[in-house]
Amino acid sequence: MKHLKLMLSIALLLLALTSVGAQDVTTVTMWFAEGATLDCWGPIMESFNDIDPSVQLEIVPQADTWNATRTAVVGGGGPDIVRTPGPSFVYEMAQAGLILPLDAFAEEMGWGEFFFDWALDLGLVDGELYSLSDELETLLLYYNVDVFEANGWTPPETMDELNALGEEVAAAGYTVFSHGNASWRPSNEWFVGEYMTQIAGPHNVYKALTGQIPWTDESMVEAMEILDAHMQAGWYGGGLDLYFTNEGPTRRAMLADGSAAMNIEGSWAIRDLTDYHSESGQGWDWVSVPSKTGADQFTIGMGNTSSINANSAHPEAAAQFLTWYFSPETQGAMLTSCLKGPAPVEISAEVMGELDPRIAKVYADLSDASANDRYGYTTWTFWPPKSDVYIYEEVERVWTGEITVMDYLEGLNEVFAAELEAGDIPPIPSR
Amino acid sequence: MAVLAQKKPTTIFEKLADETWRRKFLRNVLIPWLFIAPLLIIHIFVVAIPAVQGVYMSMTDWGGINPNVNFIGLENYHKLLFEDHSFGKSLNNNINWMLFFLTVPFILALFCATMLSQIKRGGMIYRSILFIPYVLASVVTTTIWKNLLNPKDGILATTARALGIEGFEVAFLGRTDTALISIAFIDNWHFWGFLMILFLASMQSIPPVLYDAAKIDGANRWEEFRHVTLPGIRPIVLFMFMMVAIWSFLAFDYIWLITQGGPGGASEVIATQLYKNAFQRFEAGYAAAQGVVISIFAGFIILVFVMLRRRGWDI
Numbered sequence: 001m002k003h004l005k006l007m008l009s010i011a012l013l014l015l016a017l018t019s020v021g022a023q024d025v026t027t028v029t030m031w032f033a034e035g036a037t038l039d040c041w042g043p044i045m046e047s048f049n050d051i052d053p054s055v056q057l058e059i060v061p062q063a064d065t066w067n068a069t070r071t072a073v074v075g076g077g078g079p080d081i082v083r084t085p086g087p088s089f090v091y092e093m094a095q096a097g098l099i100l101p102l103d104a105f106a107e108e109m110g111w112g113e114f115f116f117d118w119a120l121d122l123g124l125v126d127g128e129l130y131s132l133s134d135e136l137e138t139l140l141l142y143y144n145v146d147v148f149e150a151n152g153w154t155p156p157e158t159m160d161e162l163n164a165l166g167e168e169v170a171a172a173g174y175t176v177f178s179h180g181n182a183s184w185r186p187s188n189e190w191f192v193g194e195y196m197t198q199i200a201g202p203h204n205v206y207k208a209l210t211g212q213i214p215w216t217d218e219s220m221v222e223a224m225e226i227l228d229a230h231m232q233a234g235w236y237g238g239g240l241d242l243y244f245t246n247e248g249p250t251r252r253a254m255l256a257d258g259s260a261a262m263n264i265e266g267s268w269a270i271r272d273l274t275d276y277h278s279e280s281g282q283g284w285d286w287v288s289v290p291s292k293t294g295a296d297q298f299t300i301g302m303g304n305t306s307s308i309n310a311n312s313a314h315p316e317a318a319a320q321f322l323t324w325y326f327s328p329e330t331q332g333a334m335l336t337s338c339l340k341g342p343a344p345v346e347i348s349a350e351v352m353g354e355l356d357p358r359i360a361k362v363y364a365d366l367s368d369a370s371a372n373d374r375y376g377y378t379t380w381t382f383w384p385p386k387s388d389v390y391i392y393e394e395v396e397r398v399w400t401g402e403i404t405v406m407d408y409l410e411g412l413n414e415v416f417a418a419e420l421e422a423g424d425i426p427p428i429p430s431r
Numbered sequence: 432m433a434v435l436a437q438k439k440p441t442t443i444f445e446k447l448a449d450e451t452w453r454r455k456f457l458r459n460v461l462i463p464w465l466f467i468a469p470l471l472i473i474h475i476f477v478v479a480i481p482a483v484q485g486v487y488m489s490m491t492d493w494g495g496i497n498p499n500v501n502f503i504g505l506e507n508y509h510k511l512l513f514e515d516h517s518f519g520k521s522l523n524n525n526i527n528w529m530l531f532f533l534t535v536p537f538i539l540a541l542f543c544a545t546m547l548s549q550i551k552r553g554g555m556i557y558r559s560i561l562f563i564p565y566v567l568a569s570v571v572t573t574t575i576w577k578n579l580l581n582p583k584d585g586i587l588a589t590t591a592r593a594l595g596i597e598g599f600e601v602a603f604l605g606r607t608d609t610a611l612i613s614i615a616f617i618d619n620w621h622f623w624g625f626l627m628i629l630f631l632a633s634m635q636s637i638p639p640v641l642y643d644a645a646k647i648d649g650a651n652r653w654e655e656f657r658h659v660t661l662p663g664i665r666p667i668v669l670f671m672f673m674m675v676a677i678w679s680f681l682a683f684d685y686i687w688l689i690t691q692g693g694p695g696g697a698s699e700v701i702a703t704q705l706y707k708n709a710f711q712r713f714e715a716g717y718a719a720a721q722g723v724v725i726s727i728f729a730g731f732i733i734l735v736f737v738m739l740r741r742r743g744w745d746i
Binding site (some may be wrong): 067070074092093095096098181182185239240241242243244245247250385386389393396397399400402 | 494495496497498499577581582583584601602604605606607610690691692693694695696697707710711712713714
């Protein structure tokens with residue numbers, strides 16, 4: 001009996017000590033989709049837990065992360081760190097008071113010191129900071145070096161050169177652009193935004209995004225007509241029907257095995273290109289997507305954003321994690337280890353020096369372009385949600401001949417005008 | 432005599448005072464309701480209340496995130512029926528989908544069930560083989576068929592190419608004229624085995640004596656099928672007709688997993704459009720209106736069958 005009492009006392013004491021210990025640790029939760037990305041990012045993000053034992057990050061694997069997060073946050077729950085697919089998704093959440101304004105944290109923790117000036121502005125809603133943008137992206141023209149060398153081709157610098165090269169590539173029996181949207185139908189929008197920026201010009205796109213000119217402006221019509229002509233010529237994927245059928249691995253393999261000469265895709269593709277091309281043994285490189293004027297310009301996009309849940313019991317700890325996560329050191333580590341597109345922060349030259357020069361050049365050129373007014377806009381970052389869906393859904397009707405380019409742009413004008421009037425446009429960095 | 436003269440309780444107080452009435456009430460009313468109460472409560476919370484909320488939301492401009500909504504009356508329904516041209520196209524695709532599923536799988540299932548019902552030994556093996564696709568997850572089925580139908584590297588195209596047969600290098604899922612029918616074909620590959628098993632089970636409940644009588648009357652196989660088998664399984668066939676018609680308006684997973692409504696809206700149906708409106712365009716109120724319209728279609732189909740039943744149809 002004596003022993004039993006003693007054991008019970010020890011057990012109670014241990015339980016009490018454990019509870020005290022547990023109360024001292026603040027856990028910041030973050031939901032993340034399971035898969036290769038989490039496998040690489042996870043251990044780096046969890047190294048945050050070694051810094052301060054009293055603040056711990058818990059990554060919760062969650063399928064269909066954005067829809068799950070949105071539903072949970074609207075219902076009064078969800079993780080402390082709210083990740084969205086882009087700035088345009090932040091607006092509604094901020095309006096509904098579901099996420100916290102971050103201005104005080106930004107000032108206290110010095111976020112302005114490491115984020116690019118324009119980058120923090122992307123998270124503004126009605127003048128207050130609600131989100132931090134992550135995964136800087138742009139579209140590039142990748143090409144198969146072996147195919148180009150074997151045929152004596154050089155990468156195009158202007159849209160006219162691209163048109164002439166495309167004819168030559170197709171005549172030589174290659175697929176011009178390895179592509180297909182069967183795995184990700186919204187990939188249609190990559191080309192709409194890119195052709196608008198490179199043909200109509202980033203200044204005209206800016207004017208249209210701010211309501212100064214309509215989407216039916218003749219520069220936009222020209223851009224969409226050139227894109228349609230490329231689609232009708234079967235340059236993408238080897239034919240329109242194949243474009244609608246090819247899966248992601250097929251388009252990677254087409255460029256890697258040399259059956260396609262080029263590919264217009266985001267900087268995220270670099271992760272896969274290194275694998276596919278090392279397997280095929282054929283070289284790859286990239287240039288900026290050719291513009292009408294020959295200017296070396298890049299569209300800028302963000303892969304996702306991070307905010308703090310208004311229901312979070314530990315907003316301070318969440319902000320502490322965000323400060324660490326968005327620091328140039330952490331972003332540099334994730335870039336070198338996982339080839340993660342960095343947040344729009346200044347990464348040190350030392351870190352960039354560790355990268356494959358082709359990859360380092362992407363971010364160096366992008367940084368240079370953003371500083372020198374040579375940047376354009378990706379649809380998924382700067383267009384409001386309804387217009388964005390319209391862009392990638394309805395453009396297929398142009399390519400399948402159901403509607404004309406003008407019908408398409410008139411429709412976009414209508415949808416965009418309603419969102420502009422409602423104030424749903426994400427922040428557009430002024431130029 | 433005294434019992435006969437006893438007055439029946441009429442008011443609620445008289446009834447409560449009467450023990451016989453109380454016992455009857457307990458046995459015939461209260462206890463059955465108590466048994467069904469847990470299910471009823473769950474149903475009220477997970478079906479009835481959300482359904483009523485859905486109808487209300489269909490009359491608002493709710494975006495799906497911001498809880499502050501504005502009541503806009505029937506504006507969403509007006510937009511759906513008179514302004515949104517893509518809705519008519521989607522509805523047309525749903526009707527084509529329904530016509531496909533009310534014919535092809537029924538014919539296949541009836542034919543195979545009839546054939547299998549004749550097999551005395553080893554029938555279970557055939558049944559199992561034909562039923563296996565039904566238990567496969569839609570993600571698995573669509574992945575298999577997307578690979579099979581790949582015009583470049585798909586097994587069909589490469590095998591046909593190796594054998595020197597032409598005509599299989601077609602991007603069935605990438606063409607506007609073949610996308611919907613190809614998805615229906617894939618969905619049917621998974622579905623028809625289920626129908627066949629239902630029909631087969633129903634056929635086995637037909638008394639053999641009816642077939643013997645038909646044979647004595649000189650009926651051939653077709654006449655046996657027409658005059659004995661078909662009337663014998665008619666209730667299950669008609670019931671499945673109703674269910675398939677309703678399911679046709681809910682078609683979503685196969686289309687979403689294969690084309691997401693593309694190319695160019697060629698395989699868009701109401702449910703895929705609803706999903707896009709709710710979760711991509713942030714027009715949850717409008718999506719709710721589409722959901723209500725789907726429910727009305729389903730209700731109309733049920734009503735037709737209820738009316739047929741009242742007219743004496745054996746459903």
